[in-house]
Amino acid sequence: MTKTSAKSRDVFEGGVDERTLLLSPHDNIVVALKDLEAGVTLWFGEGGCVLDRPAPTGFKIARRDIARGEKILKYGAEIGSAVADIEAGQVVHIHNMKSDYLPTYTHDGRNFTKRDGR
Amino acid sequence: MMRGWLRSDGRKGVRNVVVVAYLVECAHHVAREIVLPYRDNDVHLIGFPGCYANQYAYDMMRRLCTHPNVGAVLLVSLGCEGFDKRGLRAAIEETGRPVSSLVIQAHGGTRATIAQGRAWVEGARDSLDGLPTVPVGFEDLTIGTICGGSDGASGVSANPAVGRAFDRLIEEGAACMFEETGELIGCEHHMASRAATPELAGEIVKSVEKAAQYYAVLGHGSFAPGNAEGGLSTQEEKSMGAYAKSGTSRIVGLIKPGDLPKGGGLYLLDVVPDGEVRFGFPNISDNAEIVELIACGCQIILFTTGRGSVVGSAISPVIKICSNDETYRKLSEDMDINAGKILSASATLDEVGEEVFASVESVAGGARTKSEALGHQEFILTYKTFEPTGPSCLPSA
Numbered sequence: 001m002t003k004t005s006a007k008s009r010d011v012f013e014g015g016v017d018e019r020t021l022l023l024s025p026h027d028n029i030v031v032a033l034k035d036l037e038a039g040v041t042l043w044f045g046e047g048g049c050v051l052d053r054p055a056p057t058g059f060k061i062a063r064r065d066i067a068r069g070e071k072i073l074k075y076g077a078e079i080g081s082a083v084a085d086i087e088a089g090q091v092v093h094i095h096n097m098k099s100d101y102l103p104t105y106t107h108d109g110r111n112f113t114k115r116d117g118r
Numbered sequence: 119m120m121r122g123w124l125r126s127d128g129r130k131g132v133r134n135v136v137v138v139a140y141l142v143e144c145a146h147h148v149a150r151e152i153v154l155p156y157r158d159n160d161v162h163l164i165g166f167p168g169c170y171a172n173q174y175a176y177d178m179m180r181r182l183c184t185h186p187n188v189g190a191v192l193l194v195s196l197g198c199e200g201f202d203k204r205g206l207r208a209a210i211e212e213t214g215r216p217v218s219s220l221v222i223q224a225h226g227g228t229r230a231t232i233a234q235g236r237a238w239v240e241g242a243r244d245s246l247d248g249l250p251t252v253p254v255g256f257e258d259l260t261i262g263t264i265c266g267g268s269d270g271a272s273g274v275s276a277n278p279a280v281g282r283a284f285d286r287l288i289e290e291g292a293a294c295m296f297e298e299t300g301e302l303i304g305c306e307h308h309m310a311s312r313a314a315t316p317e318l319a320g321e322i323v324k325s326v327e328k329a330a331q332y333y334a335v336l337g338h339g340s341f342a343p344g345n346a347e348g349g350l351s352t353q354e355e356k357s358m359g360a361y362a363k364s365g366t367s368r369i370v371g372l373i374k375p376g377d378l379p380k381g382g383g384l385y386l387l388d389v390v391p392d393g394e395v396r397f398g399f400p401n402i403s404d405n406a407e408i409v410e411l412i413a414c415g416c417q418i419i420l421f422t423t424g425r426g427s428v429v430g431s432a433i434s435p436v437i438k439i440c441s442n443d444e445t446y447r448k449l450s451e452d453m454d455i456n457a458g459k460i461l462s463a464s465a466t467l468d469e470v471g472e473e474v475f476a477s478v479e480s481v482a483g484g485a486r487t488k489s490e491a492l493g494h495q496e497f498i499l500t501y502k503t504f505e506p507t508g509p510s511c512l513p514s515a
Contacts, residue, residue, distance in 0.1 A: 031270060031271075033461045057461065058441075075359075077358050078304070080351060099353050099354060100354065101304065
């Protein structure tokens with residue numbers, strides 16, 4: 001699995017699927033560069049893994065298995081913690097991670113719902 | 119070529135706006151009616167809705183009415199509100215700008231005040247239109263940045279592109295400003311490592327801790343449900359993406375709304391009030407932050423958006439930088455620059471950063487931004503409380 005890109009990027013790009021972006025070599029997630037359908041096979045390092053749910057542009061996908069309680073790393077920085085065991089290829093979002101600072105709020109019908117990951 | 123209008127304090131405006139300012143909500147309608155026929159002729163409406171006097175609101179109105187992009191000011195008062203209209207008028211007069219005040223209770227009510235206001239605005243507009251322009255250099259510019267409606271792409275395309283533009287602008291001598299310490303929770307130690315002095319580094323960490331405490335009392339931070347729909351999961355993730363707007367320059371100062379930068383370089387604007395939580399959310403919407411950047415002297419605002427904000431502002435033009443192709447397609451009439459090209463690999467970060475830089479140059483040369491051309495002149499100012507900025511926050515002073 002080799003990849004080429006028409007333009008050089010300013011980011012590390014070894015060993016990740018070209019439909020995704022690895023922002024720092026320390027990261028355990030990649031960012032979708034286009035809207036990806038559930039079920040597509042993504043290639044990270046040696047093996048392929050299957051995307052578990054749709055990942056629109058900008059969404060995060062685990063590039064390796066992440067254990068419950070482990071920090072999620074993006075830009076090489078901690079952006080929260082896993083609240084469930086996450087497998088490579090699974091979307092990482094508010095259903096399986098939480099902030100280490102403040103709860104996240106989402107739309108739930110007409111109301112805002114507190115999502116603190118518990 | 120960049121050109122502008124030289125003001126008595128030595129600053130230069132890239133626009134020459136007549137401002138009509140209401141000093142209480144009760145005068146809002148009259149002020150709006152005065153502006154209405156001239157809204158396409160650089161006559162802008164600003165104001166403060168509160169009846170009770172507030173030092174922050176006064177300081178903000180003084181900075182806005184003496185902003186380099188402002189050439190003349192009409193104050194519209196009901197008459198019985200608490201705002202110090204005489205103090206504000208005197209502060210504007212001191213700068214040599216044409217200024218007039220109308221008091222609705224003394225000038226015969228709604229209809230008569232509107233008529234007198236329009237007559238004054240026409241005269242002021244005519245006299246400003248005859249003023250000569252002077253060349254503007256990058257050292258004359260103060261540029262602010264803000265993100266609104268962020269998504270998962272903002273932090274990898276539009277925000278770092280603005281960071282590249284900031285680095286270039288600062289190299290050329292401009293003052294650049296990023297803001298919202300509450301949207302930088304998690305980045306405080308990295309920011310501290312970029313501070314010009316150890317004292318400033320300590321102040322930066324304290325300002326973010328203040329924001330975190332403030333938001334903890336309120337129950338949530340600067341994270342809207344739309345951010346989660348755009349793929350952002352936590353405040354810290356949004357912060358890291360927002361932080362990319364600041365580029366890589368050294369941070370030379372930590373300022374508060376209404377403080378002016380002391381020369382070129384990168385400044386962090388602390389928008390979270392000091393003291394106990396008193397008047398609710400620090401900034402109830404993006405335009406409250408844009409107004410604070412403008413009060414710090416910003417003549418142009420770089421606004422990055424992923425979900426797709428359409429706002430502009432009174433007083434200073436807003437350049438919109440879109441983070442992704444899809445939003446750009448949907449809202450192309452509202453977006454000045456598409457940074458989504460970075461995601462599809464048809465442009466590099468450096469190229470889009472250069473495009474942002476070139477856009478600043480062209481807007482400072484008189485080119486209209488998309489939001490300006492569409493007539494956006496949003497403005498909002500609410501109650502806040504700040505302590506004076508400490509000396510270690512501006513070590514370059």
